[in-house]
Amino acid sequence: MDFVYHNPRNLEQLFNIVNGTGNCTLFAGGTDLLVKMKKKLIEPENIVDLKGIDDLKGIVPEGEFLNIKPLVTHDEIENSEIIKKKAYVIAEAAAQVGSPQIRNMGTVGGNIGNASPAADIVPALLVLDAKVEMQSIQGQEEKELLSVFKGPGQLSIKKGQVISNIKARVLAEQEGAAFMKSGQRKALAISVINGAVWLKVNGNKIEDVRIALGAVAPTPIRLFDVEKWLIGREANEDVFKKAGEMAKEVVKPIDDIRSSAEYRKTVSAAIVYNGLKTALQRIGGLSQ
Amino acid sequence: MVENRVVGKSVKKIDAKEKVLGTALYAADIKKKEMLYGKILTSNITHGILKSINTEKAKAVKGVHAVLTGEDVPGLNSTGMIIRDEPVIVKKGDKIRKIGDTLAIIAAETEEIAENALKMIEVEIEELTPVFCPYEAMKEGAPQVHEKGNILSVRKIIKGDVEDTFSKCAAVVEGTFKTGIQEHAYIEPEAGIAEVVGDVINVWCCTQNPHMDRKEIAANLNVGLQKVRVIQTTTGGGFGGKLDESVQIHLALLAKATNKPVKMVYSREESIIYTGKRHPITMKYKTGCDAQGMLLAMECEIVADTGAYASYGPGVATRCAVHATGPYYVPNVKITAFCIYTNNPRSGAFRGFGVPQVALAHESQLDMLAEKIGITPYEIRIKNALRPNMKTATDQLLEQSVGITKTLEAAKTRAEQLLKIRL
Amino acid sequence: MNTINISFKLNGKDMKMEIKPQLLLLDMLREELGLTGTKNGCGEGDCGACTVLFDGKPICSCLALAVNADGHEITTVEGLGSEEKLDPLQQAFIDEGAVQCGFCTPGMLLSAKALLNKNNDPSDAEIKRAISGNLCRCTGYTKIVKAIKKAAKMKEV
Numbered sequence: 001m002d003f004v005y006h007n008p009r010n011l012e013q014l015f016n017i018v019n020g021t022g023n024c025t026l027f028a029g030g031t032d033l034l035v036k037m038k039k040k041l042i043e044p045e046n047i048v049d050l051k052g053i054d055d056l057k058g059i060v061p062e063g064e065f066l067n068i069k070p071l072v073t074h075d076e077i078e079n080s081e082i083i084k085k086k087a088y089v090i091a092e093a094a095a096q097v098g099s100p101q102i103r104n105m106g107t108v109g110g111n112i113g114n115a116s117p118a119a120d121i122v123p124a125l126l127v128l129d130a131k132v133e134m135q136s137i138q139g140q141e142e143k144e145l146l147s148v149f150k151g152p153g154q155l156s157i158k159k160g161q162v163i164s165n166i167k168a169r170v171l172a173e174q175e176g177a178a179f180m181k182s183g184q185r186k187a188l189a190i191s192v193i194n195g196a197v198w199l200k201v202n203g204n205k206i207e208d209v210r211i212a213l214g215a216v217a218p219t220p221i222r223l224f225d226v227e228k229w230l231i232g233r234e235a236n237e238d239v240f241k242k243a244g245e246m247a248k249e250v251v252k253p254i255d256d257i258r259s260s261a262e263y264r265k266t267v268s269a270a271i272v273y274n275g276l277k278t279a280l281q282r283i284g285g286l287s288q
Numbered sequence: 289m290v291e292n293r294v295v296g297k298s299v300k301k302i303d304a305k306e307k308v309l310g311t312a313l314y315a316a317d318i319k320k321k322e323m324l325y326g327k328i329l330t331s332n333i334t335h336g337i338l339k340s341i342n343t344e345k346a347k348a349v350k351g352v353h354a355v356l357t358g359e360d361v362p363g364l365n366s367t368g369m370i371i372r373d374e375p376v377i378v379k380k381g382d383k384i385r386k387i388g389d390t391l392a393i394i395a396a397e398t399e400e401i402a403e404n405a406l407k408m409i410e411v412e413i414e415e416l417t418p419v420f421c422p423y424e425a426m427k428e429g430a431p432q433v434h435e436k437g438n439i440l441s442v443r444k445i446i447k448g449d450v451e452d453t454f455s456k457c458a459a460v461v462e463g464t465f466k467t468g469i470q471e472h473a474y475i476e477p478e479a480g481i482a483e484v485v486g487d488v489i490n491v492w493c494c495t496q497n498p499h500m501d502r503k504e505i506a507a508n509l510n511v512g513l514q515k516v517r518v519i520q521t522t523t524g525g526g527f528g529g530k531l532d533e534s535v536q537i538h539l540a541l542l543a544k545a546t547n548k549p550v551k552m553v554y555s556r557e558e559s560i561i562y563t564g565k566r567h568p569i570t571m572k573y574k575t576g577c578d579a580q581g582m583l584l585a586m587e588c589e590i591v592a593d594t595g596a597y598a599s600y601g602p603g604v605a606t607r608c609a610v611h612a613t614g615p616y617y618v619p620n621v622k623i624t625a626f627c628i629y630t631n632n633p634r635s636g637a638f639r640g641f642g643v644p645q646v647a648l649a650h651e652s653q654l655d656m657l658a659e660k661i662g663i664t665p666y667e668i669r670i671k672n673a674l675r676p677n678m679k680t681a682t683d684q685l686l687e688q689s690v691g692i693t694k695t696l697e698a699a700k701t702r703a704e705q706l707l708k709i710r711l
Numbered sequence: 712m713n714t715i716n717i718s719f720k721l722n723g724k725d726m727k728m729e730i731k732p733q734l735l736l737l738d739m740l741r742e743e744l745g746l747t748g749t750k751n752g753c754g755e756g757d758c759g760a761c762t763v764l765f766d767g768k769p770i771c772s773c774l775a776l777a778v779n780a781d782g783h784e785i786t787t788v789e790g791l792g793s794e795e796k797l798d799p800l801q802q803a804f805i806d807e808g809a810v811q812c813g814f815c816t817p818g819m820l821l822s823a824k825a826l827l828n829k830n831n832d833p834s835d836a837e838i839k840r841a842i843s844g845n846l847c848r849c850t851g852y853t854k855i856v857k858a859i860k861k862a863a864k865m866k867e868v
Contacts, residue, residue: 005715005732005778027776034735034774035755047732051779075768099844100822102756104768105775187843188757300805307813308801308820310748310788317747475752475760475848476814524750524814525848556753 001037006048011055011164015137017048018160024048026162028071029106031098032114056109056164059083065167070109074121075100077108086170089177089196093124096181099188109163112148115155118191118215122149124179126212126222127198128168135164142167149219174207175200176282180271184258191215192259193267197275199235201283206235211243211272216253216264223247226272235280244273303522315479315494315521316553323481324353324395326535326542326552327402329409330562331384331391334631335418335431338378338411343392345408351397352405354545358382361541363510367533369500369636373434374597376508376537384413385433385596386631388561395542395550418631422570422593425630433596433629440594441602441627443609445681448620450574453585457576461656465573465649469593470566472638476524477559478534481551482543489516489540494523496530504533505540516540528637532564532599564636567592567604571612571649577657581668585620586681588612588649592627592635592642599636601627608642613681614650615692616672621681666711670696717781722790730777737761739777740787748788748817752846759845762818763787769822769844788817791824800824803862804855811849819845823859831863 006021008014018024025044027033028051036042050056050071059080060067066087068077077083077094084091097103097111097120111121112132122145130145134157141161150156157163171177177198183189195213199206209230211223226246233239253264293299306312331338343355358365358379365379366372375382377390384391392409396402419431425438432438454460480493489509495501498518506516523530535552542550554562574587590608594601605627612623658668673692679685700711718727721744730739740746740763752760754773761773764786792798797805800820804810809819819842826833826841833841838859839852847855 001733003733004713005776007778030774030776031756031771034776038754049776049778098756099759100825100841101759101762101769101771101844104765104770298808301808301810303813304805304810305794305797307810307816308788308797308804309792309794310746310817312813313747314750314814316751317741319745473848474812474814475758475846476750476812477752523812524752525812527848553751556755556758 003044003047006046007052008048008050009052011053011135014048014050014053014162015160017046018162019137021046026050026113028110028113029073031102031106032110061086061170064170064172066170068108068166068168070112070163070166071107074098074103074106074108074111077121078103087128087168088171089127089179089198090121090124090168093120093179093181093194093196096120096179102188108166112145112166113155113163115149115151115153115219117152117217117219118194119220120179120181120191120194120214122220123194123196123212123214124177125166125168126220127177127196127210128171129210130169131167132163133165133167134158134161136161140164146220146222151218174202174283176279178275178278178282180275182267182271190258193253193264193271195268195271195275197272197279199276199279199283201235201280204234204236206230206233206239209276211247211275213247213251213268213271216251216268221251223250223272225250237277240273240276243276244269247272307522312522314476314524315481315492316476318481318492318521318551320481320483320549320551323549323551324397324542324546325399325402326539326550327394327396327399327406328390328538328558328562329392329394329406329411330387331378331389331413332387333384333413333415334387335416335433336384336413337416338380338382338384338391339414340412341380341391342410345410346394346405349396349401349405349408351401352394353397353548354395354542355405355409356393356541356545357391360545361508363508365508367504367508367537368598369532369600370602371598374634376541386633388633389596390538393538393542395546395548420630420632422591422626422628422630425628426626433631438629439626440598440629441605443606443625445609445612445621445623447681447683448585450585450587450620450622453620454574454576454587457584458579459657459660460574460576461653461660462574463649463652463656465571465652467569467645467648469568469633469635470638471560472525472527472529472566473560474525474527474529477554477556478530478563479551479553480535480539481549482539483549484543484547487515489544490519491517491536491540492519492521493536493539494526494530495520495536496523496526496528500531501533501536505537508537509540509544527639528641529564531637534563564599564634564638565595566638567594567601567635567642567645569593569608569642569645571646573649573653575653575657577661577668579661581658581661581663581671583616583618583672586613586618586653587622588624590623590625590646592625593630593632594627595630595632595634597634598627599634600641601635604635604637604642608646610680610682611643612646612650614647615674615690616650616654616669617674617678618681623681664711666696666700715778717778719780719782720784722786728777732776732778734777735773736763736775736777736780736785737772739780740772746787746789750814750817752814757846758815759818759822760815762821762845764821764825767825767828769825786821786824788820791820798824799865800827800859800862803858803865807854807858807861809851809854809858811847811851815845815847819847819855823862826859827863833859833863835860
């Protein structure tokens with residue numbers, strides 16, 4: 001490995017480096033970056049280590065949103081009292097990433113920035129209506145999380161911009177959520193497929209719903225058609241089962257080393273069905 | 289009577305303390321003064337002829353102390369545990385038979401220099417049509433992996449008359465079973481260090497086979513056995529995979545050529561590409577029993593794909609034949625086991641030596657028969673289980689204890705507890 | 712080549728090093744400091760043989776840059792116990808037969824140490840989760856779990 005190492009201490013120093021230096025690669029947890037560098041899949045000229053920037057750390061509540069800074073590790077998310085209380089679906093996803101070692105190193109910003117279709121944190125954030133704040137020397141821009149993914153490993157981000165904050169909507173009364181993952185083994189598995197569900201009920205009617213799946217398309221996706229069909233219907237097993245069947249039809253996964261497209265379709269249905277069921281149980285609406 | 293200190297007692301592992309303290313020395317932990325690092329250039333094609341190899345540019349790289357090709361191997365340039373059929377370094381004009389065949393080895397002052405110098409070696413290869421399927425490889429006109437043909441060994445066990453017996457069986461089942469290739473993935477990748485002291489070559493390495501290593505080093509360096517010492521370092525797992533040669537001969541060659549200590553540590557990727565695997569095996573079985581479920585005859589054809597080199601292949605295929613009937617009494621057998629060369633990765637020893645593979649076949653056959661005649665999987669097994677004073681397929685008389693009935697009974701008890709059913 | 716000065720705590724002792732920024736934490740420990748108890752098994756964060764504690768938490772030293780140790784505390788297997796005074800975990804691993812080839816042992820011990828530091832009465836499930844990033848290819852998990860459970864109940868040896 002051959003690169004110039006930069007270690008900014010604040011955002012101003014970061015922007016000076018990013019704008020004044022050739023090709024820069026941002027380094028957060030390093031659990032993906034270092035693997036790619038060691039295998040020489042990428043050979044960065046400049047490594048900009050973000051870990052010295054305190055502004056990129058911490059979890060801060062703000063009204064009906066939680067601000068999760070990009071350097072927050074999966075372990076911090078998993079053990080954060082406020083996330084466990086107000087946005088537990090993210091903690092549930094973080095707890096299933098990699099291994100304890102990887103969770104202590106890998107960050108939420110990295111999980112997004114890496115733009116893997118199989119990122120575990122992303123579906124959980126998507127169902128909490130997450131926004132991403134991108135900052136650059138020119139100022140700040142807020143985007144829907146869903147809109148920043150362009151393809152595997154590709155992020156819609158302008159040169160000089162860095163992810164500076166992730167905003168996730170907290171869970172309110174009558175709202176429940178769940179994250180589910182299927183991997184080849186229990187630990188250290190890249191998801192064959194993953195998904196999350198957020199559900200809001202009024203009595204026994206579905207008032208609102210968000211469903212997101214990972215590893216079934218080049219980017220993480222929302223199942224808008226299924227969501228639309230669900231809104232206004234009764235929250236019950238049959239409806240959830242039908243939603244799962246619909247999910248199976250709308251996803252267009254591929255065959256790859258981890259799984260076949262056919263298997264992914266089948267599991268999509270199971271994730272949507274079980275996700276909806278679990279989310280409702282968590283509201284207290286469906287007896288176990 | 290002297291009290292026995294070991295048998296029947298719980299004994300603490302002799303080197304456990306060093307291991308928990310982290311002071312046990314594995315090969316990669318050893319460092320020597322003025323030590324060089326070894327790296328290998330390997331083929332990335334499965335079948336071909338090495339037309340030319342030019343190492344001049346690599347030799348000229350600052351910090352490179354030696355670049356060796358097949359011409360630089362003073363001895364046999366051939367290794368192998370049962371038969372020597374694998375080149376230590378493929379010589380110009382000779383055949384490449386798999387991905388990962390060694391084309392050149394380098395010793396340099398750092399691993400990075402060695403890696404960069406590898407890229408400067410110019411290689412010309414004439415590609416040949418490879419063969420990956422052992423059944424294709426057995427056919428006439430198939431690409432020949434070795435001059436002597438692709439059928440490396442055939443083992444037959446014939447007892448009684450299966451044809452005649454099948455016609456008298458109450459039930460006969462047939463099936464084809466396949467197992468996949470498997471990597472040992474011992475957690476310590478291969479590593480070693482070699483140093484010439486006086487006229488003796490010392491090689492410290494992780495290995496399961498130091499005596500064989502010594503023999504192979506001596507034969508390929510063309511020196512007497514007394515001039516080679518192999519010291520097994522603490523070894524981080526082997527499971528059969530460290531019975532074959534990996535870094536040993538290459539290190540000895542490099543240490544001799546440079547007159548400096550040379551260390552080589554495989555990356556995980558190199559370990560997987562260069563070293564042996566578990567044989568993938570195809571098993572065609574036909575088994576018959578009487579109305580009570582007593583086995584009467586078994587016929588099977590077993591084809592083990594040993595890949596590009598024999599390694600322990602003939603031994604593995606023999607064990608497949610010997611254990612083809614499993615732990616059951618079968619009076620009539622016709623067993624044929626082939627060991628076949630292909631251009632796949634070399635397969636060798638791996639926990640069980642072919643026996644786990646055939647277990648898939650004979651156990652499936654027993655289940656199929658039990659279903660057909662309407663008894664339980666447990667019943668058919670306990671009825672046919674070998675017991676003392678019975679004979680195996682090869683007519684070996686089992687004079688002492690045989691553990692299978694006890695095992696079956698214990699498994700039944702446990703299964704009934706766990707699954708809350710009666711078997 | 713540029714170098715960077717870092718200071719950190721290693722196994723309880725203050726350290727100062729001048730290193731290349733490209734240096735991996737694993738390589739600093741093994742090659743520069745001679746602490747070869749930390750192993751390299753896969754080099755990509757899958758096997759856990761290179762596990763060290765970073766401010767008390769297990770990380771893969773093969774995926775960390777040495778510069779990131781600056782201002783932090785690193786614990787390796789060499790910092791757990793000594794020939795004269797083993798850590799209860801080390802003693803329990805010996806007593807329970809939880810050591811086979813031993814290559815995963817240092818990483819396994821450190822993951823277990825991190826667990827016991829925050830939980831002195833872990834369940835089997837908690838232990839299994841804590842060591843889920845450490846592969847034992849000899850497959851001696853049952854004894855490892857038993858040893859960790861035993862160590863949790865042991866006072867200083």
